[in-house]
Amino acid sequence: MTIQADLSEIHKLRALSESVGDFIRYWGFRRIHGEIWTQVFLSKTSLSGAELTQRLEVSKSLVSPALSELEEYGLIIMTEDGKKTKRYSAAPNVVSVIKDILKEREAKIIAEAQKQFEALDKIHQKRGDQNSLLETTRLEELGQMISLAQFALGFVIGQSDQESLNYWTEEAMKAQSE
Structure with missing residues (x-):
C-alpha cells in the first residue's frame, strides 16, 4: 500500500467492505462488487487491481471481472498511470x-x-x-x-x-x- 495505515484501520475497512458487499447482494450484485466499490470510494488515491486483491485478500480472477462490471455500471472510473497499470477511482456522482x-x-x-x-x-x-x-x-x-x-x-x-x-x-x- 502506498499510504501507511495501521492494522486496525485496514481490518475495519475490510469488515465495512464485506458488509457493503452483503448489502448490495440484495440489489442483484455480487458481494465482491460492494467490497471493491467501498475500497475505491473511500480511498484517498486511485487503486489498482493488485492493490484491491491485497486489501481484500481475494484472487485476481475474482477482482478483474468485477472491476469491468463496476466500470460498465459507471460506479468506478479507470485511468492509467503511464506504466500500463490500470487504476480505479469512484465515480463522482x-x-x-x-x-x-x-x-x-x-x-x-x-x-x-x-x-x-x-x-x-x-x-x-x-x-x-x-x-x-x-x-x-x-x-x-x-x-x-x-x-x-x-x-x-x-x-x-x-x-x-x-x-x-x-x-x-x-x-x-x-x-x-x-
Whole structure:
C-alpha cells in the first residue's frame, strides 16, 4: 500500500467492505462488487487491481471481472498511470449512478409485475368473484402495493441528485434519533 495505515484501520475497512458487499447482494450484485466499490470510494488515491486483491485478500480472477462490471455500471472510473497499470477511482456522482441502475433494473421489474398483475386481474374480473380462485380484496391490495412501489421508485428517480441525497440523509438522521 502506498499510504501507511495501521492494522486496525485496514481490518475495519475490510469488515465495512464485506458488509457493503452483503448489502448490495440484495440489489442483484455480487458481494465482491460492494467490497471493491467501498475500497475505491473511500480511498484517498486511485487503486489498482493488485492493490484491491491485497486489501481484500481475494484472487485476481475474482477482482478483474468485477472491476469491468463496476466500470460498465459507471460506479468506478479507470485511468492509467503511464506504466500500463490500470487504476480505479469512484465515480463522482454516485446518486446519479444509483438512480440510473434503478431505472434500468428495478423499474423494469416493477413494470413486469404490473403487467402480470393486470393480466391476472383481467381474468379474475372476467370469471367473477364467485368463480375465481383468488381473494378479491387481497388481489386489490397486491395491485396497490405494486402501484406504491412504482410511485416510490418514480419519486426517488425524479428528484435531483443533490435533493435526493440531502432529503434521504435528513430523513435517515431523523429516523435514527427517534
